[in-house]
Amino acid sequence: MIDKVYGGIEAGGTKFVCAIGTSPDNLVKTQFATTSPDESIRKAIHFFKDHTRLKPLTAIGIASFGPLDIDKNSPTYGYITNTPKDSWSNVDIAQKIHSQLNVPVAIDTDVNGAALGEQVWGEAQGLDTFIYLTVGTGIGGGGMINGKLMHGLLHPEMGHIRIPHDWQKDPYKGCCPYHVDCLEGLASGKAMELRWGQSPEKLPFDHPAWELEASYLALAISNFICTISPQRNIVGGGLMKNPGLMPAVRRKVELNLNRYVRSEAITKDIDRYIVAPALGDLAGIVGALELAKRINQDIC
């Protein structure tokens, strides 16, 4: 018997996923393309109203694209802030959901949501310090440190670190509107598409694009390892669906670190140190449900 009904929203730049449930194996969900804020939020509200006629929701969790304001003391808490995405700048997504469904709303970044999902149900069970990286149209990172989701001043923007750019091997200048050749500017799906003139899904698995992509991701992950010392690195997102990419990234991370970080987790078991999310594409929406469940806890 389920006592409480939780809702989750994974608000992505290209699609919204909405779900009601309690676990990866016990949920009802729907998804639709992300359009305008008004239309997307209206569809989400409709889903929740439609599926909770018999029993009201206890809480909703939102795992959203950003940048987000997740400072609970801020006047713009729960807003998507300065996104370049059309019409989504300064949208108070948490308040809009809250005011129309009249339930408590928890909000965090999409990657922190996915990290929480993996900690409860996936690859990060039992860990207190790990990162979750998503590599798709853009690149984002989050995770937990010392048992709590990563927040700090705002929230991490791991996609925007600077990494070495070998101009001889890769004359493409980069596509980040803020930093040009930061990690996202060089290694996002958008960068791949602009560099090679075709969508990454269409690039054959043995195209040199993937070796370059593995190099950039490995540089970034090596930096995250040196900076945070995670117990595990979970790497999801659309680009990771190329089956050769993860093994190539692992090999290059080993070469980059060059046995300086002397942990057997890295030197002997890197296949378990850098892994795909166990929940796959469900990590985000399951994490959103977990955010709802923990709405009054200090984890978030």
Place this chain on the structure above:
Amino acid sequence: MIDKVYGGIEAGGTKFVCAIGTSPDNLVKTQFATTSPDESIRKAIHFFKDHTRLKPLTAIGIASFGPLDIDKNSPTYGYITNTPKDSWSNVDIAQKIHSQLNVPVAIDTDVNGAALGEQVWGEAQGLDTFIYLTVGTGIGGGGMINGKLMHGLLHPEMGHIRIPHDWQKDPYKGCCPYHVDCLEGLASGKAMELRWGQSPEKLPFDHPAWELEASYLALAISNFICTISPQRNIVGGGLMKNPGLMPAVRRKVELNLNRYVRSEAITKDIDRYIVAPALGDLAGIVGALELAKRINQDIC
């Protein structure tokens, strides 16, 4: 009246500092050059025995250079592990101190020690997520995230991240024995000395060396900001004694981030966002005393 007597050791690659006391304003200390492990530890023991004849020590905290094994479940807990420093590899510093003074010993990295000192007495008071970076002969980083010192798998090795290396502007190849042109390989005091053929203290404040140094440190700090989202960045160490370096680093961090991370802490108040340690050179030894005080707490 002081109930308990705490000891602290800041074990550095070039000098050992030993102290007994409770605060930056209430301590007795000594320092001596780091020589062999046996001799250095013998001198430390002598200091503590000599100063605690009337009242025994309650605990000792050690803030040590590394890499260190600080996993309390490890058989080599409290060891300095694979350091290139002569004769210090695989030295069980914590156990040697413990066995000769017969008091509980807490150990953490020198930078985590300094971070703790700054949180109790300095620039990080009231913060739960901040980094402490030291830029001297080598480069190291630590700090607190979500109110606890950074550990994770081992401990951070922030000096070993990869940053862009502009070979045209800086043909020096780098000096890290593991990674060649990582941050430490390009921007440590040792790298400066090898690149310019003289000790950094002797390089005039307006030498182009410092502009390059500021660029590298700013790239690293920008990466740490994007990765961790610290509430503040405390940067100490010998190279920071050049009074022009900190302002140049701040200006370049602002340029690197390019207003992408929209926090007024960065966009309006960077002089308070990237700061020198309030305790100056005392941060490490005061932090070592704080490690001793917290020996049974979960902060470490």
